[in-house]
Amino acid sequence: MVNDIKPGESLAAFFKITKPKQALLLLFTAFSTYILTFNLKKARVPVEGMTVFFPLLLALMGVDTLNNYLDRDIDAVMERTRNRPLPKGELKPLTALLYGSALILSGLIFSAAINPKLFIVILIGSLIDLFAYTKFLKRRSPLNIIIGSFAGGVLPIYGWLAAYESLTLTPFLISCLIIFWTPSHIWSLALFYKEDYRKVNVPMLPVVKSDNFTIKAIASTNILTFLDSLIIGVEAHLTIIYFLVIIASSLFYLSLNLYGLFNPSLKIAKYMFKASSPFLAVVLVSIICFSL
Numbered sequence: 001m002v003n004d005i006k007p008g009e010s011l012a013a014f015f016k017i018t019k020p021k022q023a024l025l026l027l028f029t030a031f032s033t034y035i036l037t038f039n040l041k042k043a044r045v046p047v048e049g050m051t052v053f054f055p056l057l058l059a060l061m062g063v064d065t066l067n068n069y070l071d072r073d074i075d076a077v078m079e080r081t082r083n084r085p086l087p088k089g090e091l092k093p094l095t096a097l098l099y100g101s102a103l104i105l106s107g108l109i110f111s112a113a114i115n116p117k118l119f120i121v122i123l124i125g126s127l128i129d130l131f132a133y134t135k136f137l138k139r140r141s142p143l144n145i146i147i148g149s150f151a152g153g154v155l156p157i158y159g160w161l162a163a164y165e166s167l168t169l170t171p172f173l174i175s176c177l178i179i180f181w182t183p184s185h186i187w188s189l190a191l192f193y194k195e196d197y198r199k200v201n202v203p204m205l206p207v208v209k210s211d212n213f214t215i216k217a218i219a220s221t222n223i224l225t226f227l228d229s230l231i232i233g234v235e236a237h238l239t240i241i242y243f244l245v246i247i248a249s250s251l252f253y254l255s256l257n258l259y260g261l262f263n264p265s266l267k268i269a270k271y272m273f274k275a276s277s278p279f280l281a282v283v284l285v286s287i288i289c290f291s292l
Contacts, residue, residue, distance in 0.1 A: 013090035014091070017064070017086070018061035018062075018065050023060040023064060026155055027060060029159070030155040031159060032287050032288050033160050034049075034160070036236065036287050036288065036291050037164050040291060052111075055114065057107075058103050058110065060107075062103030062105075062106075062107060062126075063100070063151075065096055065099055067130065067134050071134065072087065072093060074139075074202065075087050077196075078193070078200060104126055115161065121154050125152075129148060129151035133148030134148075142203045142208045145187070146183050149181075149182035152179070153182075156174035174232060176228050177232065180222075184219075184222050187204070187205050188218055188273035190205065190214075191206040191218075192266075192273075212264040215268070216264055219264075222272060222279075223258070225276075226246075229250075230243070233246065238291050239290045242286050242290035252275065
């Protein structure tokens with residue numbers, strides 16, 4: 001219980017419940033788009049301009065905290081999540097609710113002070129993640145993460161608007177990269193923990209469809225991620241080195257997914273899952289490095 005937890009563990013729980021690694025990964029998607037805008041303008045990236053990401057980081061950490069609060073009942077049952085701060089009693093539910101709300105509110109206030117457009121992006125992303133996905137669709141529809149992926153999809157829009165006044169096709173294409181990648185990543189995870197999801201009645205795709213159907217769906221969205229990365233390069237006029245890096249890094253990734261599309265198996269799905277995050281990282285880093 002909470003009374004048995006040491007003070008140091010409780011302090012650590014405030015950090016752990018925000019899922020800092022996930023928040024930083026998502027932040028990087030916005031950051032890469034932000035850097036791209038300056039490279040396209042052949043302009044120096046202002047160091048002082050980096051402060052625009054502080055409100056976004058607060059909001060991302062707040063959303064993760066509130067997601068933990070909303071899912072605390074099923075997290076306590078699922079093997080994969082039972083060691084999170086709320087199921088373990090390291091934080092009280094009310095504390096998590098207030099903490100997460102304060103983080104999001106701070107992010108909204110700071111973003112509004114910097115640029116009202118950034119405030120709108122954070123608000124839309126938070127509403128999609130917390131309400132459209134976690135509160136309403138996660139426990140009702142296997143389409144849950146498809147809709148939920150749009151929460152991550154707004155982050156490149158944030159990065160673009162932090163540097164540009166108006167939008168072009170490029171940030172939307174980078175948004176599609178996140179929207180295509182997210183379901184495949186979550187479905188891959190759910191594929192190996194489907195019994196966890198089944199016992200808490202969360203209809204993730206592997207729970208309501210066969211393994212073969214799920215693996216084909218994962219492979220299809222991964223292939224779309226690869227194709228979108230090439231379209232981004234064309235639209236943003238990235239250097240030839242960008243295309244060489246993407247094609248070289250995708251040889252194994254693409255062959256895995258093509259094989260999984262026509263010969264689905266849990267073994268190939270495991271490799272697809274392990275390859276998906278590094279491929280996304282390569283694309284985002286390449287967007288920064290090869291737009292100069």
